[in-house]
Amino acid sequence: MDEPGVDPKNVVRIFDTTLRDGEQSPGASLTSAEKIDIARQLARLGVDVIEAGFPAASPDDLEGVRRIAQEVGTADGPIICGLARANKNDIDKAWEAIKDAAKPRIHTFLATSDIHLEHKLRMTREQVVQRTREMVSYARALCEDVEFSPEDAGRSDPGYLVEVLTVAIESGATTLNIPDTVGYLSPDEYGALMEQLIAETPGGDRVIWSVHCHDDLGMATANTLAGLAAGARQAEVTINGIGERAGNTSLEEVVMAIHTRPTFYHLSTNIDTTQLARTSRMVSNFTGIVVQPNKAIVGANAFSHEAGIHQDGMLKHHMTYEIMTPETVGLSQSNLVLGKHSGRHAFRVRLKDLGVELGEDELNQAFDRFKELADKKKLVTDADIEALIADEFYGPEEVFSLAGLQVACGQPGMPTATIKLTGPDGQDHLAAAIGTGPVDAAYQAIDQIIATPATLVEYRVNAITEGIDALGEVTVRIRRNDDDSPRTFGGHGADTDIIVASAKAYLSALNKLLAYTGYQDRKPEGEASTVRVNAAVPAN
Numbered sequence: 001m002d003e004p005g006v007d008p009k010n011v012v013r014i015f016d017t018t019l020r021d022g023e024q025s026p027g028a029s030l031t032s033a034e035k036i037d038i039a040r041q042l043a044r045l046g047v048d049v050i051e052a053g054f055p056a057a058s059p060d061d062l063e064g065v066r067r068i069a070q071e072v073g074t075a076d077g078p079i080i081c082g083l084a085r086a087n088k089n090d091i092d093k094a095w096e097a098i099k100d101a102a103k104p105r106i107h108t109f110l111a112t113s114d115i116h117l118e119h120k121l122r123m124t125r126e127q128v129v130q131r132t133r134e135m136v137s138y139a140r141a142l143c144e145d146v147e148f149s150p151e152d153a154g155r156s157d158p159g160y161l162v163e164v165l166t167v168a169i170e171s172g173a174t175t176l177n178i179p180d181t182v183g184y185l186s187p188d189e190y191g192a193l194m195e196q197l198i199a200e201t202p203g204g205d206r207v208i209w210s211v212h213c214h215d216d217l218g219m220a221t222a223n224t225l226a227g228l229a230a231g232a233r234q235a236e237v238t239i240n241g242i243g244e245r246a247g248n249t250s251l252e253e254v255v256m257a258i259h260t261r262p263t264f265y266h267l268s269t270n271i272d273t274t275q276l277a278r279t280s281r282m283v284s285n286f287t288g289i290v291v292q293p294n295k296a297i298v299g300a301n302a303f304s305h306e307a308g309i310h311q312d313g314m315l316k317h318h319m320t321y322e323i324m325t326p327e328t329v330g331l332s333q334s335n336l337v338l339g340k341h342s343g344r345h346a347f348r349v350r351l352k353d354l355g356v357e358l359g360e361d362e363l364n365q366a367f368d369r370f371k372e373l374a375d376k377k378k379l380v381t382d383a384d385i386e387a388l389i390a391d392e393f394y395g396p397e398e399v400f401s402l403a404g405l406q407v408a409c410g411q412p413g414m415p416t417a418t419i420k421l422t423g424p425d426g427q428d429h430l431a432a433a434i435g436t437g438p439v440d441a442a443y444q445a446i447d448q449i450i451a452t453p454a455t456l457v458e459y460r461v462n463a464i465t466e467g468i469d470a471l472g473e474v475t476v477r478i479r480r481n482d483d484d485s486p487r488t489f490g491g492h493g494a495d496t497d498i499i500v501a502s503a504k505a506y507l508s509a510l511n512k513l514l515a516y517t518g519y520q521d522r523k524p525e526g527e528a529s530t531v532r533v534n535a536a537v538p539a540n
Helices: 032-045 059-071 088-098 114-121 125-142 158-170 187-200 220-229 251-260 273-287 308-316 344-353 360-376 382-393 438-449 498-516
Strands: 013-016 049-053 079-085 104-111 146-151 175-180 208-213 234-237 401-408 416-422 428-434 454-463 472-480 488-495
Touching: 013 208, 013 251, 032 049, 032 059, 032 273, 049 059, 049 088, 059 079, 059 088, 079 088, 088 104, 088 125, 104 114, 104 125, 104 175, 114 125, 125 146, 125 158, 146 158, 158 175, 158 187, 175 187, 175 220, 175 234, 187 208, 187 220, 208 220, 220 234, 220 251, 234 251, 251 273, 273 488, 344 360, 344 382, 360 382, 401 438, 401 498, 416 438, 416 498, 428 438, 438 454, 438 498, 454 498, 472 498, 488 498
Parallel strands: 013 049, 013 234, 049 079, 079 104, 104 146, 146 175, 175 208, 208 234
Antiparallel strands: 401 416, 416 428, 454 472, 472 488
């Protein structure tokens, strides 16, 4: 967070594009409810700008951005930004989506590299300059806050960039973003480019300069910090570094570099760093993209020490091998948080400490789940509670819910699962199946009930906490077989029974697929559907 007396010129705006660029990660599809929850958490984290989506992409995207603008874009909240290509249709839809925010922003972009002009846009340099003038002016007539990005700036002619950016400023742009769209540049090159553009662009002192880097060569964070050192004061980032191809610059890495090295960078942010770990887990759970254990700041091993020399140093003084404390990023060193004798008030206070706000009915529901968990575990940790809350409230809107599961397995024998699901009609449906193992049998039984063509492409299990009674967390990814697009759907489940967690995760992913296909809006009778309930197995 900002320190008293910090020069405002040295405060870096954090522009989070998790909900736009991040969602473009293969498989990172999010429901509208999940986007709202992430946006609220980003506001709690303290980001300055939320790029909420690409409204022209689809009516659903437009409506999702509109809801974020209305519900999260309050006067004391972040700027809500919508992305638009440099054409009137996109800009109109972006404005329609964000206009209800207290602080709206239109972000429009147009490629400037010769390779993009020749092969993608099929436009001349002069045509791009003219389009920039027209579309930035058009956006500014609608919205006072306009950001312009010359796409693929990292491979563009710097002299030509100056020409385009000058026109953008003259036309009313208030922020100029310089994207290394394909992660091509080195830190020295990117820093030098930013210095040149800031120094040579007329009117450059009247705008905020922004950096947007991709991680194709593993240098996104280094490039972003180089750009900030060169004078940029906005960093475009995503939670966990998710994004196209190898991803975007990681928000937590940039923020903690600035936070940990204030005497080197002489910069600050408005981020509440204690919310970083929770935000990371939320995005990972919702997208189904697991954070690698050795990921900086938020990885499972980021504050773990196994080597004897390291352990000896840590026992003597934590700064021997840690340059920041776990508490700084929102991780707790305490193992025991609550137990089966804890009351509702203590549970409510702990949720508040974790940044979780629930209504009275939701609190009662969560407390019941907590007591069930506490009866199974001696110690209930913060991670257990967060996983419980994510499993209970942050999943997709349920079309099918798990009503019962029983498995038989071992050697010799045939792994068998019997499963009961409650369908959208309120009826229970039973199925039994044999598989190569209990999880496979459970999934085959689910497939018998939910007759949708989907393929399991990824399955991961993680023990959230230590011990034999650890809460198990499962993430899966499925692909719809009859869809020409490579779209995948992630699911998440948590339970002390790993088979139950597996079933929950698979159902979570299937529910996302069903919501995507419009299943909930279909009448029981009428048009044919590739998604149906197998009526041969009612639980009567």
